[in-house]
Amino acid sequence: MVGVRLEHVTKRYGKVVAVDDVSLEVKEGEFFVLLGPSGCGKTTTLRIIAGLEEPDEGRVFFGEEDVTRLPPGKRKISMVFQSYAVWPHMKVYDNIALPLKVQGYPPEEIERRVREAARLVQIEDLLDRYPQQLSGGQRQRVAVARALAVTPRVLLMDEPLSNLDALLRVQARAELKRLQRDTRLTTIYVTHDQVEAMVLADRVAVMNRGRVLQVGPPEEIYSKPSSRFVAHFIGSPPINLFEGTVTPRGVDVGFVVLPVGAGSLEEYSGKRVIVGIRPEDVHLTASPGFIEVEGSVWVTENLGGEYVVLVSVGDVILRARSREKPESERVKVYLDPSKLHFFDKETEARIFS
Incomplete structure (x- = not known):
């Protein structure tokens, strides 16, 4: 088990910059998630850490060891891919044991490690079966067990749950979280699923267009997104975003003037800004200090347990979360002014914390 550090890593494919000056530090024993849309560079970053790709610029460290030019086999890592990648002609036991046999472990050590890995992922009773006799979730457990059996310094996972159905993904997420907590393996996990990232990660790095936009605990990224992109990408249902003009009275968004802290937007006076507020901060019931607006459902x-109500207010559609279904077509909604986010219209960066 070891920490991982990337220093100014860049990877190009012709004119395409897949990874653009990425610097990251993953702590020893941390569950670290690389999150972003397809094509953002997260898998390429993972492959550079694994040694499957060499960076054009920058360096990769495991602890204090520079592994930038070290081949994958020398890095003592394990990798779990999106596809199950289990050998169909081998029983589960042999699938898990194969990398240990290749590395020349004695039979008694192979036996111990295979059974311990199978116990960790709860497939001890499946060791004598073939992959075609297993469900998709069970096959993915075999792939994880095989990765754990070699006792890696770093465990790398590239969207390992994306081939599972929705209910099985929920179960598998909980199992992965428990497994990482029990083993304390340094784990770097790639996903485009922001719910998965929020549930699993100790810290998240949000990526887009090859760059890291923000790194932090899930709750920090959710509550204080560093940019419009991060605010929109994190959260389900997505954040409400609309434009407004900064005036002496506040931000005029057309259907209401939103108050802001004294002096917070002085330098933006007369300019357009982007305003964000999450659906859970838009209510259908009044509370002291909330901003009231009226619209049409x-x-x-x-x-199931709640409703997401889309309300048309002026030229804006506001999403509100509610336990109760609205009883009429015309409704009043109430915005919590302490939960407003403001972003620069040109740079899309967060204006203030």
Whole structure:
């Protein structure tokens, strides 16, 4: 087990910059998630850490060891891919044991490690089966067990749950979190699923267009997104975003003037800014200090335990989360002014914390 550090790593494919000057530090024993949309550079970054790709610039460290030019086999890492990558002609036991046999471990040590890895992922009773006799979730457990059996310094996972159905993904997320907590392996996990990142990660790095936009604990990234992109990418249902003009009275967004802290937006006076507020901070019931606006119910989405109500207010559609279904087409919604986010319209960066 070891920490991982990337210093100014860049990777190009012709004119395409896949990874653009990325610097990251993953702490020893941390569950670290690389999150972003398809094509953002997260998998390329993972492959550089694994040694499957060489960076054009920058360096990769495991602890204090520079592994930038070290081949994958010398890095003592394990990798779990999106595809299960289990050998169909081998039983589960042999699938897990294969890398140990290749590395020349004695039979008794192979036996111990295989059974311990199988116990960790709860497939001890499946060791005598073939992959075609297993469900998708069980096959993915075999792939994880095989990665754990070699006792890696770093465990790398590239969207390992994306081939599972929704209910199985929820179960597998909990199992992965428990497994990492028990083993304390330094784990770097790639996903485009922001819910998965929020549930699993000790810290998240949000990426887009090859760059790291923000790094921090999930709750920090959710509550204080560093940019419009991060605010929109994190959160389900997504954050409400609309534009407004900064005036002496506050930010005029057309349907209401939103108050801001004294002096907070002075340098933006007369300029357009982007305003954000999350659906859970838009209410259908009044509270002291909340900002009241009126609109028409556009769509109501029933999520079982709650509703997401889309309300048309002026030229803006506001999403609100509510335990109760609105009873009429015209409704009042109430915005919590302490939960407003403001972003620069040109740079899309967060204006203040």
